[in-house]
Amino acid sequence: MIELSIQLILYIIAILLGFCGIAMIYLIYQRRYEERKKREMEEYIQITKVLWQEYFLEDDRFNVTLIPKNKHQILAVEHIFLSNLRNISNPSIQQKIYTFAQMYLKEYYQNELKSRNWSRKMNAMYRIADFHIKELIGICEVSINHKHSIEVFQVLKIYSILEKEKFIQELLLCNFSFSESENKKLFSYLEVEMLQRLLGKMEKLQPAAQYALIDTIAAKGSMDVIEKLEELLVSEDIEIRIRTLRGLERMGVIRDIETYIPFVNSSIWEERLMVAKIFKHAPLTYTAEHLEKLLQDSNWWVRSQAASTIIEDPRGYQRLKEFIATTNDQYAIDMANEVLEKRKRAV
């Protein structure tokens, strides 16, 4: 049995109560601070919302009341700016936001970048990117910890928005491996021409960046890139070939069907699947024979896609019926019948 004196127990209780008391005071103080912050933000927004609308929509309607006088008002301005930038596409409004930020918010973010509080520094960097405050790029570069991937990523994002040439240089020198979605986010700010240049230096990029680059450039949909993408179809990297096929399919243009026919006999089922999808963009007269071969593929997804591609053609229905009558492949017959049945029900 452990013997404890009552006095000791009372001391422990008092200390614990003391901690609870301090915690409660801290929470109450924080709560009151948050409420005050929210109230001041709402007051600022209520007073200035009409003035902001006039400033955004009409020329020469700047009002000094708009200039924020304390941190809470700056947060309110951030909220207004972000609401506009994320929801409305208007070059004039965007330019006014960027100009205002450079004139009246730059000093605040400069101080925030020097803060020892990591979240304050990162928030400042996010806003520098959102509001295009170019003058603070130099300070960002010296403020970050180059061993911290999140900070390096944010600086790269700022470059990709505001200094695109520098972005390409820094990306190629970067030691960090960002994920595919992170790379896509970085590439999404670049124009097609810059993406094409990166494509020319693809071998210097990490694999995730290579895949993200192919997806991004295909999503931009420019016809200028088709030739460059087709060159990637002979890559030794399977994933690059698959991504390229997918990208070309999304663009919906086939320049020469001979480019894709070799993939009908590929040992990689994903490539056979993608080529079955690509054949949607060519007349059935040129692709029927290959699609019927894919309809007899060992992989269910490939068979399904081949059948879907055939039925989308105006002559596809008849072609499938003829195929069923002539083939012995039961799996292919089942797939063809399933697709024909779906079409009948849809009509």
Add this chain to the structure above:
Amino acid sequence: MNTLIKATQKVNILKETDIIPFFDVLKANVTRSNMEMTVVFLKATVTDPNQNNVIEELEEQIADFLVSEVRNTDMLFKLDGSLRWGILLTQNGEEEGNAFLNRIFQLVKNDYFPSEIDSTFTLQGIIVAVKNDQVTFEDLKGKQFEVFNELSEPWEIEIVTSFKAQPLKRVKVSILEENAIFSEVLEMTVQKMVIDHFQLETKVFSDGYEFLQSDWYLSGHTHLVIMNDILPRKNGLNVLHTLRNMANQKKFIIYMMTNRKSQGDMNYAYESGVDEYLIKPFDLNLLQAQLKRTFARL
């Protein structure tokens, strides 16, 4: 004239009294269902009105000719008095009525007339677009009488605009958007629009639950819903499915705002019943242009 008449079964055309119930029903649909309706009046004029037996034969021939030229959706009727007819174009506006009359006149002018018919008969026409449910058939009849008395030239067509006044139609506009600042911007954008013949009433909701809990969407008014796909409670797609499963879902015009650009999401949204898909950030001028186009179609 015989050569103008296509092989058609002889039909007894409606009289004035027969057409009135049809006119009243179609008139009610003009405002309720945004249909168009135009009444075309035709009058034939001969040089010697005392040749009664010629007039009777001419009336029969013109009637047969008109029967062969009107469509299944049009209604031909005989007006009291000789050589006057009316055609109710049930789904057409003034321009179509004008095109119809011009075509009839050309057919008549270009053909060969049998010698026993007075070759100097001419036609005159009146086009009356009906765009409200206040006008009666008697009003139209009185107007055609008045206008035909004033027309002096052969082959003249007069367009009457007295019955085109459209009542102001109330349209509800609901904005479902979580971001208070942006929802105010949207509300202001809609309220600033001036659209002829429509009175817009806007209301803002912060999420789908608040919208569906209100009874704002239950009335029969045409209802434009501009909503975000992601909302705190009951998101846009849930609201879309609820509205499209209602019995009078055709009154809803749904604009879906989203951050998502994928083809799959867009296809799904359109297949689920979205009328317009807006990818954020979007241009407010574009939104206004799309809204104006939507109202023009109404």
